[in-house]
Amino acid sequence: MAETSESESRKLLSRLQAVMAEAAAGQERLDRITHLIADSMKTEVCSIYLLRDAETLELCATQGLSPEAVHVTRMRIGEGLVGRVARQARPINTANAPAEKGFRYMPETGEEAYSSFLGVPIQRLGELLGVLVVQSKDERQYSEDEVYAIEVVAMVIAEMTELGVFVGEGAALSARHTNQVMFKGGTAQEGAAMGHVWLHEPRVVVTNPVADDPAVERVRLNEAVDQLRTDIDQMLTHAGKGDKDQAEVLEAYRMFARSRGWMRRMEEDIERGLSAEAAVEKEQSSARARMETVPDAYLRERLHDLDDLSNRLLRLLTGQGNNTGAEMPMDPVLVARNIGPAELLDYGRRLKGIVLEEGSVGSHAAIVARALAIPLVIHAKRISTEALNGDPILVDGDQGIVHLRPEDTVASAFRDKLAMQAEAQERYASIRDKPATSLCGTTVSLQMNAGLMADLPSLPSSGAEGVGLFRTELQFLTRARVPRRGELAQLYARVMDAAGDKRVIFRTLDIGSDKVLPYMKPQDEPNPALGWRAIRVGLDKPGVMRMQLQALIRAANGRPLSVMFPFIAQFDEFTAARDHLMREMDREAALGHVLPSDLQVGAMLETPSLAFAPHQFFEMADFISIGGNDLKQFFFAADRENERVRRRYDTLNISYLTFLEQIVHRCAEADTPLSFCGEDAGRPVEAVCFAAMGLRNLSMRPASIGPVKSLLRRVDLREARSVITEARGTGAQSVRGAVMDWLKRQA
Structure with missing residues (x-):
């Protein structure tokens, strides 16, 4: 570019900076900017359109169009050339605007007199704020230098919008970061939290977009x-x-x-x-x-x-960023685009809630959040650009809804909800040491899921009878290298120490799919949930599995040991994995190490195929645990990471309950203990239905044990079974409606 062009560009920015520095209300500043740009670029028209809501642009200032159209002319994103600029987030440069596809004639603006059109998005770090337009009567294509100049000006306008210079009496914009905003995301960990925003990566604010030298x-x-x-x-x-x-x-x-x-x-x-x-x-x-x-x-x-x-x-x-000197609030709710498991563990249980723009229900962050029992909402688009440190925030992990800077009425209703939950927890505490025995005398064993040492203090307070699932992959996911055998043996021993005389079922490493180790090369698979994962990785690369099995045997040190292999799809996978364990037992004995006093070897039933395995499988397995999260997605062919289909199919669907009943019968024939492990086990209504279908062991997050036990103790499972059988006879697709009506009659 020629020096003269560069000088003109700097001159325009300097004039723009001077306008910004002048004392003026927000609307007056916008008006001056449009005059300045039109004059500098020698165009008849300059207009600024700003977003009024997520889908609506409003003409907020103009030089050349009818002044009466300001704050009157509005259009949807995608509508007309201006709307197309907003939709595509890139410039449109045309010499004959009326001839362009999608041109919208707006008589109130008088723009039909102008042929050439150049529109560029006003955006900051991908966040659309509006559209800046220049127009001329002459049919001409704007030059590359002119396009660049208007893009730079649009960026400066975006920065100034962020700094609030267009706010004030008669302003075109309301102040940013001040209004209530509701975000609808997805549930990755249930629960409710009320607190103040703590940004994982505080946004950098550019206060000096224009420079003199x-x-x-x-x-x-x-x-x-x-x-x-x-x-x-x-x-x-x-x-x-x-x-x-x-x-x-x-x-x-x-x-x-x-x-x-x-x-x-x-x-x-x-x-x-x-x-x-x-x-x-x-x-x-x-x-x-x-x-x-x-x-x-x-x-x-x-x-x-x-x-x-x-x-x-x-x-x-x-000099901005994490070291800004800001102090973390007493009730922090973490807000971030995304976060790794190790970083999340650094925060620990200090967090009241977590809100992410990205993530998935099976992501590393979600796994850790579930282990820490912290409510987590994912896919809350744009929240990290809207939130500021210290903003009040409400997180409804049950509905996947986040209220940022909530109004008093919303906050009051949310406080009432939290108070009701706290009151319910007090009721649950009163039955903590009582069995989950129904009115008909059936007792269901309730156990907790865990994955961190930090989970174990919840064991006595939750009322859980043991740990039905200890996820061993978290120790691998949160490190930059493979843990050593000695480190794992010490950890597993501490887990057993903390559990005391209560049983802990250790699930071997479940990696692959959405759980990729930091030091493991990701596999480019078209459908990773059905790909190289869990026991398939362990059997193909047995070194890590052997090391983990050795660590578990040594950690037991003469105590009972329960080991469960994940994602078994057919009988020979179980026999191969079990053989690995038995060889390690023999090797440890040969080395003179103390063996477990009792060894129980089980499998997770997460694929429909395993329900139809030979009878010998059910006889060989010491116990079987239904992995409800995976089994449900494979049964319904509905990816649990896909928000469009994951809620489409009901757990209480007649077909699914009938399938679970078949698994109960197969295990009963072989006298093999069966449990259900997964999010659905922790939902009271689902838990009652599972128990009515014959499941006598349920494993869930610690916070769910109280509500599940409370409902089980108040119902007759024989009546629940009758309700399910009757609904099945009517041809209903789901028993949920019938069961809910029956439960209401029990109150």
Whole structure:
């Protein structure tokens, strides 16, 4: 670009900065900006359209169109050329706007007199705020330099919007980060929480988007990039030669950090008048916009790497980020785009709730949140850009709803809900040491799920009779390397110590699918839930499984030991896994180590195929646990990670209950203990139905044991069975309605 163009660009930004600095109300500032841009770019029209809600754009300021149209003209995103700019998040540049597909004629604006049209999105880090438009009577295509200039101005407007300069008397915008906002996401861990926002990565606010001296800004940028590169080199050194996959990720980081194209674009942005941090953020916004449209998962991941690098660079330039000096509130609710399991464990039980923009019900974060019994809502889009540290927030993990800065009436209703839950917990505490015996005299054993040492203190207070499932993968997921045998043996021994004389069933490593170890190379599988996971990995790569089995045997040290193998699909997988365990028992005996006083070997029934295994399987297994989460998704062919189908099929569907009944009968024939383990076991109505179908062992999160026990003690399971049988006879698809009506009559 010629020096004159660069000077004109800087001149425009300098004039814009001067307008921003003047004392004026928000609407007056917007009006001045449109006049300034139209004058500088020699166009008859400049208009600013801003979002009024998630789907509506409003004309908020104009030079050249009818003044009466301001705050009157509105359009949906996708409607007209302006709406298309907003929908596509990229510029539209045309010499003949009326001839363009989708052109919308708005008589109140008088815009039919203008042929050329250039519209660019006003956005900040992928968050759309509005659209900036210039128009001329002449039929002309705007030049590349003109498009660039208007994009830069749009970015500065976005930054100023973030800083609230358009707020005030007669303002076009209400103040950001002040209104109540409700987010509808997905449930990943049930429960309710009330607290104040703690941002995992506080957003960096660029307070100086325009700079006077490009030379100074180039020096600042280069110094920050040099520091960034040094930091990455040090991270690579610390990663060590043994951590190949982590090193590969850091090598990709280093490649991006040394990208000449990335540096060149940021330096060009600085030459045109932006500050160093604004130049970084402009490139980051472009990368995020590309990320939204790239279908290739690998390329999206690489663009995510670039996004992360930009965040690191912005923190270096601004001194903002995690070390802002902000103090964590007493009742923190963590808000983040996403978070890893190790980072989440660092926060521990201090958190009242967690809200993520991304994530999944089976993600590492969800696994840890369930282990810590912290309510978790996922897919709360844009919450990390809307929330500020200290904002009041309500998390309804049961409904997947989050209220940010709630109104008093909403907060009051939520407090009443929490109070009712607390009152119920007091009632549950009174029956903690009593058995879950129904009115007909049937006793159901209630056990808890666990995965961390931090879970074990809940064992006596919950009323659980033991640990029906201890997830051993969490110790692998939260580390940067494979744990050593001695470390695992010590951990498992502490688990047994904490459980005392209560039984703990250890499930061997269940990895793969959505649980990829940090040091394990991800497998590119079209359907990972049906792919190389759990026992399939263990049998194909037996080294880790043998090490884990040795650790479990040594941890028992003469005590009873229960081991359960996950995701068994056919009989020979169970026999192969059991043979591995028996060989390790023989090897430990040969080494002179103390063997368990009793060894119980079981399997998780998570695939429909195993329900039809030979009778010998049911005789060989010492116990069987139905893995309800996986079995349900495979039974209904409904991916539990897919929000569009995961709630489509009811657990109390007649077909599913009939299938569970068949499993109960097969286990009864072989006199093999059977349990149901999963989220549905912890739902009181479902638990009653399972018990009515013959299940006598249920394993669930500790907080669910009280509600389940309370309902079981108040019903007659023979009557529940009759209600289910009667509903089945009517041809009903689900027994839920009939069971709920019956339960209401019991109250």
